[in-house]
Amino acid sequence: MTVANPNAITNSEKPSLRYPVICIDGPSGAGKGTVTWRLAQALGYQLLDSGALYRIVGLKAFEAGLITADASQTIDEMAVLALTQSLEIAFVPNNASGRVDIIVNGDAVGDQVRNETVGGYASQIAVFPKVRRALLTLQQDMATRSGLVADGRDMGTVVFPDADVKVFLTASAEARAERRVTQLLNAGQIADFEAILATIKARDDRDENRTTAPSKPAADALLLDSSDLDADAVYEQVKQYCQDKGICFNS
Numbered sequence: 001m002t003v004a005n006p007n008a009i010t011n012s013e014k015p016s017l018r019y020p021v022i023c024i025d026g027p028s029g030a031g032k033g034t035v036t037w038r039l040a041q042a043l044g045y046q047l048l049d050s051g052a053l054y055r056i057v058g059l060k061a062f063e064a065g066l067i068t069a070d071a072s073q074t075i076d077e078m079a080v081l082a083l084t085q086s087l088e089i090a091f092v093p094n095n096a097s098g099r100v101d102i103i104v105n106g107d108a109v110g111d112q113v114r115n116e117t118v119g120g121y122a123s124q125i126a127v128f129p130k131v132r133r134a135l136l137t138l139q140q141d142m143a144t145r146s147g148l149v150a151d152g153r154d155m156g157t158v159v160f161p162d163a164d165v166k167v168f169l170t171a172s173a174e175a176r177a178e179r180r181v182t183q184l185l186n187a188g189q190i191a192d193f194e195a196i197l198a199t200i201k202a203r204d205d206r207d208e209n210r211t212t213a214p215s216k217p218a219a220d221a222l223l224l225d226s227s228d229l230d231a232d233a234v235y236e237q238v239k240q241y242c243q244d245k246g247i248c249f250n251s
C-alpha cells in the first residue's frame with residue numbers, strides 16, 4: 001500500500017514553467033511567415049516554421065522515390081514514416097532572408113524546399129497521421145525553452161491547443177497567387193499567374209479536406225483576411241491582438 005506524503009506536491013499543484021505561444025495558421029501565401037518572423041524578432045521568441053518540416057519530408061520522400069508529382073498516386077505511409085524518423089531537423093534563424101535556415105542530418109538544406117513543387121510534395125505526405133505524429137514532439141518541444149511563434153496549418157488546433165494567441169491569417173487565392181508572382185519575378189524567375197493559382201487551389205483543397213489535422217481556424221482564433229492589407233498593417237493588427245491577450249512588446 002502506498003501512504004500519501006502530506007508534504008508532497010501533487011502533479012496538479014506543481015508549478016509548471018510555461019512560455020508564451022503564438023500560433024499563426026493559414027493557407028499558403030497568406031503572409032504567415034512574414035508576420036511570424038517579425039513577431040519572433042520583436043519578442044525575442046523562437047520561431048517554428050512547421051511547413052518547412054513537411055517540405056523537408058516531402059522533398060526527401062521524392063528523392064527516395066516514395067512519391068512523384070502525381071498527387072493521385074498511392075503512397076506507402078510506413079515508408080514515409082521510416083524516412084521521417086531517420087531525419088534530424090534543426091532550425092537556425094537567418095536575419096538576411098527573414099526566415100529560418102533548415103539543417104537536416106547536419107547539412108543545410110537551402111532554398112530548394114521553398115518552391116511550389118516541394119509545397120505540393122509536402123501536402124501529399126502531410127495527409128498521413130503517422131507522419132504528423134512523428135513530427136509532433138519536435139514541434140511541441142520548441143515551446144519548452146522560450147516563447148514561441150509557430151507558423152503552420154494546425155498550430156492552434158492540434159500542436160498547441162492551449163496557445164496564448166491564435167491567429168488564422170488568410171487571403172483570397174488570387175491575392176496569394178499575385179504575391180507569389182511578385183516574389184518569383186523579384187527573384188528573376190518566370191511566373192505564370194494561372195498556373196500558380198491552380199497549384200495554390202489544389203494545395204488548399206488537399207490541406208483543408210484531409211481527415212487528420214485539416215487546415216482550419218481554431219474555435220478561439222482571430223480570423224484576419226490580409227487580401228487588402230499590406231504586411232505592415234497585418235503585423236500591426238496581430239501585434240495589437242497579442243497585446244490584448246497579455247503579450248508584452250518592448251518596442
Ligand SMILES: Nc1ncnc2c1ncn2[C@@H]1O[C@H](COP(=O)(O)OP(=O)(O)OP(=O)(O)O)[C@@H](O)[C@H]1O
Nearest residue numbers: 027028029030031032033034179183226229230231
Ligand atoms: N500582407 C501582404 N501583402 C502583400 N504581400 C505580402 C503580405 N504578406 C506577405 N507578403 C508577401 O507574400 C509572399 C508570401 O508571404 P509568406 O511567405 O509570408 O506567406 P506564407 O503564408 O508563409 O506562405 P507559405 O505557407 O507558402 O510559406 C512573400 O513574398 C511576402 O513578402
Ligand SMILES: Nc1ccn([C@@H]2O[C@H](COP(=O)(O)O)[C@@H](O)[C@H]2O)c(=O)n1
Nearest residue numbers: 028050051052054122123126152153154
Ligand atoms: N502545420 C503544417 C504546416 C504545413 N503543412 C503542410 O506542408 C505544406 C507546406 O507548408 P508551407 O506553410 O511551407 O506552405 C502545406 O501545404 C501543408 O500540406 C501541414 O500539413 N501542417
